[in-house]
Amino acid sequence: xxxxxxxxxxxxxxxxxxxxxxxxxxxxxxxxxxxxxxxxxxxxxxxxxxxxxxxxxxxxxxxxxxxxxxxxxxxxxxxxxxxxxxxxxxxxxxxxxxxxxxxxxxxxxxxxxxxxxxxxxxxxxxxxxxxxxxxxxxxxxxxxxxxxxxxxxxxxxxxxxxxxxxxxxxxxxxxxxxxxxxxxxxxxxxxxxxxxxxxxxxxxxxxxxxxxxxxxxxxxxxxxxxxxxxxxxxxxxxxxxxxxxxxxxxxxxxxxxxxxxxxxxxxxxxxxxxxxxxxxxxxxxxxxxxxxxxxxxxxxxxxxxxxxxxxxxxxxxxxxxxxxxxxxxxxxxxxxxxxxxxxxxxxxxxxxxxxxxxxxxxxxxxxxxxxxxxxxxxxxxxxxxxxxxxxxxxxxxxxxxxxxxxxxxxxxxxxxxxxxxxxxxxxxxxxxxxxxxxxxxxxxxxx
Amino acid sequence: xxxxxxxxxxxxxxxxxxxxxxxxxxxxxxxxxxxxxxxxxxxxxxxxxxxxxxxxxxxxxxxxxxxxxxxxxxxxxxxxxxxxxxxxxxxxxxxxxxxxxxxxxxxxxxxxxxxxxxxxxxxxxxxxxxxxxxxxxxxxxxxxxxxxxxxxxxxxxxxxxxxxxxxxxxxxxxxxxxxxxxxxxxxxxxxxxxxxxxxxxxxxxxxxxxxxxxxxxxxxxxxxxxxxxxxxxxxxxxxxxxxxxxxxxxxxxxxxxxxxxxxxxxxxxxxxxxxxxxxxxxxxxxxxxxxxxxxxxxxxxxxxxxxxxxxxxxxxxxxxxxxxxxxxxxxxxxxxxxxxxxxxxxxxxxxxxxxxxxxxxxx
Numbered sequence: 186x187x188x189x190x191x192x193x194x195x196x197x198x199x200x201x202x203x204x205x206x207x208x209x210x211x212x213x214x215x216x217x218x219x220x221x222x223x224x225x226x227x228x229x230x231x232x233x234x235x236x237x238x239x240x241x242x243x244x245x246x247x248x249x250x251x252x253x254x255x256x257x258x259x260x261x262x263x264x265x266x267x268x269x270x271x272x273x274x275x276x277x278x279x280x281x282x283x284x285x286x287x288x289x290x291x292x293x294x295x296x297x298x299x300x301x302x303x304x305x306x307x308x309x310x311x312x313x314x315x316x317x318x319x320x321x322x323x324x325x326x327x328x329x330x331x332x333x334x335x336x337x338x339x340x341x342x343x344x345x346x347x348x349x350x351x352x353x354x355x356x357x358x359x360x361x362x363x364x365x366x367x368x369x370x371x372x373x374x375x376x377x378x379x380x381x382x383x384x385x386x387x388x389x390x391x392x393x394x395x396x397x398x399x400x401x402x403x404x405x406x407x408x409x410x411x412x413x414x415x416x417x418x419x420x421x422x423x424x425x426x427x428x429x430x431x432x433x434x435x436x437x438x439x440x441x442x443x444x445x446x447x448x449x450x451x452x453x454x455x456x457x458x459x460x461x462x463x464x465x466x467x468x469x470x471x472x473x474x475x476x477x478x479x480x481x482x483x484x485x486x487x488x489x490x491x492x493x494x495x496x497x498x499x500x501x502x503x504x505x506x507x508x509x510x511x512x513x514x515x516x517x518x519x520x521x522x523x524x525x526x527x528x529x530x531x532x533x534x535x536x537x538x539x540x541x542x543x544x545x546x547x548x549x550x551x552x553x554x555x556x557x558x559x560x561x562x563x564x565x566x567x568x569x570x571x572x573x574x575x576x577x578x579x580x581x582x583x584x585x586x587x588x589x590x591x592x593x594x595x596x597x598x599x600x601x602x603x604x605x606x607x608x609x610x611x612x613x614x615x616x617x618x619x620x621x622x623x624x625x626x627x628x629x630x631x632x
Numbered sequence: 633x634x635x636x637x638x639x640x641x642x643x644x645x646x647x648x649x650x651x652x653x654x655x656x657x658x659x660x661x662x663x664x665x666x667x668x669x670x671x672x673x674x675x676x677x678x679x680x681x682x683x684x685x686x687x688x689x690x691x692x693x694x695x696x697x698x699x700x701x702x703x704x705x706x707x708x709x710x711x712x713x714x715x716x717x718x719x720x721x722x723x724x725x726x727x728x729x730x731x732x733x734x735x736x737x738x739x740x741x742x743x744x745x746x747x748x749x750x751x752x753x754x755x756x757x758x759x760x761x762x763x764x765x766x767x768x769x770x771x772x773x774x775x776x777x778x779x780x781x782x783x784x785x786x787x788x789x790x791x792x793x794x795x796x797x798x799x800x801x802x803x804x805x806x807x808x809x810x811x812x813x814x815x816x817x818x819x820x821x822x823x824x825x826x827x828x829x830x831x832x833x834x835x836x837x838x839x840x841x842x843x844x845x846x847x848x849x850x851x852x853x854x855x856x857x858x859x860x861x862x863x864x865x866x867x868x869x870x871x872x873x874x875x876x877x878x879x880x881x882x883x884x885x886x887x888x889x890x891x892x893x894x895x896x897x898x899x900x901x902x903x904x905x906x907x908x909x910x911x912x913x914x915x916x917x918x919x920x921x922x923x924x925x926x927x928x929x930x931x932x933x934x935x936x937x938x939x940x941x942x943x944x945x946x947x948x949x950x951x952x953x954x955x956x957x958x959x960x961x962x963x964x965x966x967x968x969x970x971x972x973x974x975x976x977x978x979x980x981x982x983x984x985x986x987x988x989x990x991x992x993x994x995x
Contacts, residue, residue: 228912296791328830333823412912
């Protein structure tokens with residue numbers, strides 16, 4: 186069916202090739218057709234696809250591939266490299282002004298996610314780079330757009346500059362810049378109204394705003410589900426405003442995100458951020474090479490590790506590790522760990538980053554459901570302090586009470602106890618194996 | 633007149649007169665209708681709808697001409713021609729599979745019927761396209777409950793324009809003299825409730841709401857109760873945007889629908905999936921999953937006023953048989969229009985047609 190990912194699609198094409206030792210012209214043709222179709226189905230613009238297929242074709246049929254021992258795999262490599270190349274090679278950072286506040290103008294079509302993304306990037310910069318951002322609500326057209334930004338500001342405890350819906354957006358931008366300068370903010374995010382790239386009067390407004398505040402970054406926010414039209418949108422925003430960067434949103438959907446390739450290749454401006462969920466911290470720097478490998482079904486282990494590093498408290502992790510070794514692991518530790526896993530995002534997010542998880546049949550259909558974690562948490566919280574410290578205390582009447590208290594069944598409680606014991610055993614094995622080797626300082630249950 | 637006939641005539645340039653007559657009639661009707669309304673509103677309405685019609689009329693007259701001109705470049709039916717056609721359709725997001733289907737059928741039929749010139753293939757092309765879009769012709773109207781309250785549930789991914797569409801629809805239905813109530817079922821996104829309230833104020837209709845973060849099913853339940861007691865004709869239920877691969881959120885949506893059906897067995901009378909025309913192939917996945925969760929009965933295609941063509945609805949109609957019922961053509965209150973398959977097919981070829989003269993000069 187058409188809805189497997191680009192990676193799976195290419196994979197199945199290449200699976201056929203990998204089994205052979207030699208690539209014939211016929212193979213190349215068939216393969217290129219598959220690549221072309223797969224990319225088109227992934228919403229990569231057809232012109233971009235044409236270019237891409239041509240460039241891959243030359244390399245794929247070239248000497249380096251044909252003479253190698255494993256031509257099939259070489260072709261995969263070529264495709265993946267070209268894909269990365271097309272998406273921008275290296276990772277690009279958000280602009281930083283040499284002096285004073287860095288002004289970032291957020292622009293894009295309606296519904297792309299500008300308001301949410303403004304708050305997400307501002308929060309990201311504060312959390313990871315220790316910058317003080319100010320957000321300005323310059324979308325005076327959409328009902329409640331200002332409310333939305335203000336609500337987000339309140340949630341984040343982050344200042345929002347607003348002059349209401351009657352003010353002129355250009356004026357709002359100017360005054361917010363004055364405030365940002367005066368109060369020494371590091372970043373100013375101007376949330377502009379969504380507009381069609383063919384809407385001349387609104388585009389004109391953006392141009393005037395650009396002249397007024399001279400932004401260091403004009404960030405085009407693009408919905409990753411965008412189809413063929415992505416090139417038109419990107420091209421005209423770029424022509425009229427000279428965008429400096431792109432943020433892709435809604436990448437947590439099941440879209441194959443071909444828009445990323447299209448936008449990059451027509452504007453030649455780097456994709457800087459990727460929005461990966463509804464939660465406010467669901468944003469990450471865009472990594473072209475990781476994205477390419479994700480598209481190709483090779484997983485995104487690096488992002489997962491980074492996420493673990495930023496979200497998990499290192500001291501606690503070390504303490505936990507010690508406990509695991511000494512086998513003093515209690516349900517309290519377990520609970521803490523659950524909390525840390527939760528901080529990293531939904532199970533779904535985490536699973537999607539594990540290589541091959543998408544291909545494992547059982548996992549694909551398994552509900553990676555956060556409510557399961559909630560249930561486990563409820564069970565543990567229904568235990569007394571002694572029970573948490575000493576799981577061996579558990580007997581039938583205690584289990585009954587716990588099941589009742591957590592709204593689960595005795596079977597659920599038993600299952601958890603068994604899993605917990607298994608986990609301890611596994612830890613024991615792992616730690617004894619690891620002795621002498623370099624030790625990782627992070628491990629998680631269930632994974 | 634069937635869609636196919638109309639298209640065929642249009643291709644041949646015969647329809648112009650007839651349409652002019654029909655249009656004049658419609659205009660007269662519309663003016664009579666509008667006469668009773670508030671002045672400011674009327675002014676806006678007339679200018680907008682006529683602007684829309686004018687825009688279309690202008691392009692209509694040149695359609696057959698331009699189409700001919702284009703096909704004149706490819707007089708012969710050959711692989712280059714099919715490739716070009718394929719690209720046009722793909723660039724409109726029609727979807728590879730449906731495009732291949734159309735092209736294969738055309739290729740076969742041209743062989744079978746020994747069609748060698750593109751001129752003779754033209755009617756066949758439009759026939760195919762119409763077939764894919766308008767199978768039965770009649771199910772593109774909104775299903776209204778003839779006796780009692782009509783409940784419509786709006787679903788879709790984030791940012792497609794659900795709330796805006798509800799606002800526009802509320803405005804139109806109110807203008808038709810219906811008593812409309814809105815249910816603020818998007819309790820998740822910051823500012824969503826305020827946004828719907830804004831629309832409610834503009835349209836002058838009541839909005840039933842609870843606090844942000846409350847259970848959407850409870851909000852909808854409340855809304856049904858109070859809409860009933862207010863003897864509303866229509867209840868439009870907003871829901872939070874959700875990506876279709878979030879199983880929990882889809883379950884939540886299914887629950888909202890169950891709550892509606894429990895209160896009014898034949899409701900919701902419409903489950904409308906709002907699709908953004910700029911969306912590519914993912915729209916198919918959206919249609920499939922939302923249909924599974926809520927038995928989607930129709931599509932509202934928004935943001936068609938940009939350069940995006942929303943061709944994916946052709947594939948959706950073809951594979952899932954979900955009809956498009958309304959299209960969003962702009963930001964104004966009156967920019968929500970009934971779907972016309974004919975206009976839509978025209979739209980797919982529009983750019984190509986407009987580009988043709990310039991291209992021809994280059995050659």
